[in-house]
Amino acid sequence: MSQTETEIATQPECWHRAVALAHRPDAPGVAELSRTGERVAVVGCGTSWFMAHAYAVLRESAGHGETDAFPASEMPAGRSYDRVVALTRSGTTTEVLEVLRRLRGVTPTVAVTADPATPVIELADAVAVLEFADETSVVQTRFATTELVFLRALLGEDLNQLAAQGTAALAEPLTDELLGAEEFTFLGSGWAYGVAQEAALKMREAAGAWTEAYPVMEYRHGPISITGPGRVAWWFGDPSGIPEGLPEEIARTGGRLVAFGRDPLADLVVVQRLAATLGAARGLDPDNPRHLTRSVILA
Secondary structure (H helix, E strand, C coil): CCHHHHHHHCHHHHHHHHHHHHCCCCCCCHHHHHCCCCCEEEEECCHHHHHHHHHHHHHHHCCCCCEEEEEHHHCCCCCCCCEEEEEECCCCCHHHHHHHHHHCCCCCEEEEECCCCCCHHHHCCEEEECHHHCCCCCCCCHHHHHHHHHHHHHCCCCCCCHHHHHHHHHHCCCCHHHHCCCEEEEEECCCHHHHHHHHHHHHHHHHCCCEEEEEHHHCCCCHHHHCCCCEEEEECCCHHHCCCCHHHHHHHHCCEEECCCCCHHHHHHHHHHHHHHHHHHCCCCCCCCCCCCCCCCCC
16 A cells, blocks of 8 residues: 555545644634635645635635635736735745745735645744644645645534545545546536646646546537547536536547546545556556655755
8 A cells, every 4th residue: 555545545534633623713824714804815836726726716605705826836926915825735835935935024924734844834924734634645635635624614614524425435436447547537616626626636646647627617618529438527526516418418428427426525535546546557656756746846
């Protein structure tokens, strides 16, 4: 069992702990992240950018205030925000640290990280540390989902059933059809689109697989042409949210529509497991993907 698979399996327990931490008003970063009415930007790189996108949609749709998400390298220099939230597992990613340096003394910042002994601690005005969800694998799994659970709990979501759904996802059979698929297209709407992007990234990182991700309504505008026999279109979220007629259109291509119907984060667990399994079957090391490091630190 790879370290990545070990970390994937711990997610339900990490989610429990994240919800408990979010319910502690005195915990570092909780007060700053709980404020409503502020105009907020959320930044991150790679997986953290996709989690930033999901959180931004959730925060704004829940009525907590206008919220934008950017890759840290694309954060607009001249745009005004009440607060900037930085998501960074390692606390060392160059682009994230550059944003925090630029905003120091200008805009309040808060970071969510896994390591309390990294530069982000000194640069952000407030820091929430989810040290219990840190990872040794290069591929992010449990930290990404745990930070989003933490942020969702701060938005007031009822997440009492989420850990049980995560446990069910850990037991979900990986069918021969999934293990033998030659291409995956991940689909979502709203905040689940960020999760779909993360699913595609996990398959590319751990399995070297050909994957794409789209907002579901954009899938018809060209990307559906890639779907066919031996290929999968994977929906994140309640199946009732699948646009009318889309299942029939996918069936006509010869492809398969997958929709487990759990919370998108729980369904992401299935993709993480699939990516690690496919990577191992292809002779790859899911703990240390080709050309990647745990953090991108630029000279």
